Amino acid sequence: MHDSQFLPHAPQSDRAPAVREESVMGPERLHTATGDEAALPGPAESTMRAIVQDAYGSADVLRLARITRPEIAGSEVLLRVHAAGLDRGRWHMMTGRPYLLRLVCGIRGPRNPVQGLDVAGTVVAVGSAVTRFSPGDEVFGFGRGAFAEYATAREDKLARKPANATFEQAAVVPVSALTALQALTNAGRIKAGQKVLVTGASGGVGSYAVQLARAFGAEVTGVCSTAKLDLVRSLGAAHVIDYTQDDFADGGHRYDLIIDIAGNPALSRLRRALTPTGTAVITGGEDGGNWTGMDRQFRALVLSPFLRQRLTMCTARQRSRDLERLAELIEAGTVTPSVGATYPLDQVPEAMRYLEAGKARGKVAITI
Numbered sequence: 001m002h003d004s005q006f007l008p009h010a011p012q013s014d015r016a017p018a019v020r021e022e023s024v025m026g027p028e029r030l031h032t033a034t035g036d037e038a039a040l041p042g043p044a045e046s047t048m049r050a051i052v053q054d055a056y057g058s059a060d061v062l063r064l065a066r067i068t069r070p071e072i073a074g075s076e077v078l079l080r081v082h083a084a085g086l087d088r089g090r091w092h093m094m095t096g097r098p099y100l101l102r103l104v105c106g107i108r109g110p111r112n113p114v115q116g117l118d119v120a121g122t123v124v125a126v127g128s129a130v131t132r133f134s135p136g137d138e139v140f141g142f143g144r145g146a147f148a149e150y151a152t153a154r155e156d157k158l159a160r161k162p163a164n165a166t167f168e169q170a171a172v173v174p175v176s177a178l179t180a181l182q183a184l185t186n187a188g189r190i191k192a193g194q195k196v197l198v199t200g201a202s203g204g205v206g207s208y209a210v211q212l213a214r215a216f217g218a219e220v221t222g223v224c225s226t227a228k229l230d231l232v233r234s235l236g237a238a239h240v241i242d243y244t245q246d247d248f249a250d251g252g253h254r255y256d257l258i259i260d261i262a263g264n265p266a267l268s269r270l271r272r273a274l275t276p277t278g279t280a281v282i283t284g285g286e287d288g289g290n291w292t293g294m295d296r297q298f299r300a301l302v303l304s305p306f307l308r309q310r311l312t313m314c315t316a317r318q319r320s321r322d323l324e325r326l327a328e329l330i331e332a333g334t335v336t337p338s339v340g341a342t343y344p345l346d347q348v349p350e351a352m353r354y355l356e357a358g359k360a361r362g363k364v365a366i367t368i
């Protein structure tokens with residue numbers, strides 16, 4: 001895990017939001033996220049359904065509840081959420097691993113009990129300092145607490161929804177597409193005509209990396225499992241490698257740029273698959289260690305200055321100008337968000353299990 005930029009913001013106040021469990025889950029009971037008894041917060045229209053999480057663990061820690069709607073600060077907007085995106089980062093937030101993220105998000109459990117970062121929805125209220133958006137605008141970007149009917153977002157982390165995209169498609173763009181874009185451009189310095197290899201090409205980040213690399217004029221090879229070869233071809237990869245059958249580092253082909261998203265290949269294998277002056281951008285990969293999740297990245301940064309090849313990493317930044325660039329690419333038909341599965345809000349735990357099992361093809365969307 002290396003998406004520390006994509007951790008949720010710290011909550012605006014230390015007071016945990018009041019939570020009222022849905023009646024479908026047993027007798028109604030009022031309590032705060034910390035477990036204290038509390039008065040029902042305000043009238044019914046000031047509450048909302050949300051997926052809440054009080055502790056780190058498996059998908060069993062996620063539950064549907066009724067809680068107070070969030071309040072906005074001056075630079076924020078309140079969104080009626082229509083869809084949210086699921087990604088590996090949300091899985092890390094659920095499990096609290098690697099442990100480094102607990103320093104930022106809460107040691108024993110998440111300080112903000114409502115997860116969900118990628119969001120697409122309609123603006124219903126704006127803070128006093130907001131200038132770019134008005135109520136009624138359809139937007140997408142990075143929100144706080146997107147697994148809910150209402151979420152807040154800073155205006156500088158939003159862009160207008162591409163006109164030709166559904167809310168589900170727009171909601172699965174932010175984390176994964178920005179990571180792919182920044183890995184290819186800022187970190188990878190991609191040039192037209194290059195041979196580019198993408199590992200994890202069938203997943204969230206990879207499905208965008210393949211499409212974007214091709215749009216930048218590269219000849220793309222995607223690495224994935226047998227069942228997803230058709231998907232990766234359909235995304236625009238000129239070549240596909242089934243990692244269950246073949247090794248991309250067998251010396252048969254060399255690449256100018258590798259966007260390494262999944263599989264945790266050893267640095268020696270990445271180097272073997274690179275041209276003598278090629279670049280590898282380590283963008284993801286599970287099993288990177290329980291403490292930082294970034295063991296390979298740190299070793300790459302230490303080794304790189306001694307090589308002609310460049311080994312680097314990408315920690316993507318939440319920038320609205322990149323969201324706007326992606327919106328233009330989607331409107332032009334150059335990039336199409338690949339929504340492989342859609343789940344309703346109350347099935348976020350099932351969606352999380354589906355992602356965890358490696359079944360997702362492209363992205364998973366949550367509809368609200």
Ligand SMILES: NC(=O)c1ccc[n+]([C@@H]2O[C@H](COP(=O)([O-])OP(=O)(O)OC[C@H]3O[C@@H](n4cnc5c(N)ncnc54)[C@H](OP(=O)(O)O)[C@@H]3O)[C@@H](O)[C@H]2O)c1
Nearest residue numbers: 001003088200202203204205224225262263284285314316
């Ligand atoms: N740097 C950042 O800022 C940043 C941002 C977002 C995410 N990330 C990280 O990037 C990684 C991927 O995230 P994601 O959202 O794309 O996850 P994802 O949607 O789960 O996709 C991962 C994909 O990798 C494939 N895969 C598994 N083992 C593989 C192997 N050995 N070789 C090639 N492909 C393999 C899986 O499908 P198949 O095996 O069936 O093909 C799956 O489609 C995660 O580690 C995440 O934490 C980093």
